[in-house]
Amino acid sequence: MLEVAVKGRADAGSxxxxxxxxxxxxxxxxxxxxxxxxxxxxxxxxxxxxVPTTENLAxxxxxxxxxAWDDELGARGVKLARVRIEETARxxxxxxx
Amino acid sequence: xxxxxRKAEFSASHYCASPGLSxxxxxxxxxxxxxxxxxxxxxxxxxxxxxxVDPASGMIMDLKDLKQMIQDRVVEVYDHRFxxxxxxxxxxxxxxxxxxxxxIWERLTPGVNDDGRRLHGIRLYETADLYVDYxxxxxx
Numbered sequence: 001m002l003e004v005a006v007k008g009r010a011d012a013g014s015x016x017x018x019x020x021x022x023x024x025x026x027x028x029x030x031x032x033x034x035x036x037x038x039x040x041x042x043x044x045x046x047x048x049x050x051v052p053t054t055e056n057l058a059x060x061x062x063x064x065x066x067x068a069w070d071d072e073l074g075a076r077g078v079k080l081a082r083v084r085i086e087e088t089a090r091x092x093x094x095x096x097x
Numbered sequence: 098x099x100x101x102x103r104k105a106e107f108s109a110s111h112y113c114a115s116p117g118l119s120x121x122x123x124x125x126x127x128x129x130x131x132x133x134x135x136x137x138x139x140x141x142x143x144x145x146x147x148x149x150v151d152p153a154s155g156m157i158m159d160l161k162d163l164k165q166m167i168q169d170r171v172v173e174v175y176d177h178r179f180x181x182x183x184x185x186x187x188x189x190x191x192x193x194x195x196x197x198x199x200x201i202w203e204r205l206t207p208g209v210n211d212d213g214r215r216l217h218g219i220r221l222y223e224t225a226d227l228y229v230d231y232x233x234x235x236x237x
Contacts, residue, residue, distance in 0.1 A: 016195055
C-alpha cells in the first residue's frame with residue numbers, strides 16, 4: 001500500500017492543498033501503471049540490477065514522482081513531503097524530503 | 098520534548114462546493130462530493146500534543162483532560178451534524194478535510210497550550226485512504 005503525502009497551503013477558494021483527481025491521476029500515471037501486476041525483478045527497467053527491496057522501491061517511487069513533479073504540480077506551489085509503502089501490515093518504509 | 102497522541106471519532110455529513118463556482122465547475126473540481134444533498138464520513142481524529150514530561154507525574158498532560166477537551170470542543174460540535182448547515186464556519190468555508198483540520202486546531206489550541214506543552218498537530222482521516230496533517234499556519 002502506497003501513501004503519497006503532499007505539502008502546501010490549502011487554497012483559499014477550493015479549501016484543498018491539491019485536488020484529489022489531480023493527485024490520483026498523477027500517481028496512477030507515474031507509479032501505479034508501472035508497478036501494478038508487474039514482476040518487480042523482471043518487468044521494471046529501473047530495477048534491473050537492483051534488489052527490489054521495499055527500501056529501493058520507495059526510493060524509485062520518490063524519484064518517478066520528483067521527475068514529473070515540477071512540470072505537472074510545480075505551478076500549484078505544493079511539494080512532495082513523503083512516500084510511504086506498507087509492505088505488510090507490520091513493515092512500512094518511508095522516504096522523506 | 099515528547100509527543101502524545103489521543104484519538105477520537107465523529108460522524109458528520111458535508112458537501113464540498115466553492116461558492117464562486119457553478120455546479121458544473123464544482124462537480125469538475127470535487128466530483129460527486131460537490132452534490133448539495135451531502136454525504137457522510139466516519140472521521141477519525143488524532144490530536145498530538147508536544148511537551149516536557151513533568152518529573153513528578155511522568156506525564157506531558159493528563160490524558161483525561163485531553164480526552165475531555167476533544168469531546169467538548171470537537172466531538173460535541175461536529176458529531177452527527179451536517180457541517181455546511183449546522184457548524185460555522187462551514188456555512189461559508191468549504192468543509193474539506195484541510196479546512197476541518199484547521200478549524201479543529203483553532204478550537205483546541207486555547208485549551209491545550211499551556212506551560213510546557215503545546216498543540217503539535219492534527220491528523221484527520223476522512224476515509225482510510227485520505228488523511229490530512231495540519232501543524233498550524235506557521236509550520237515550515
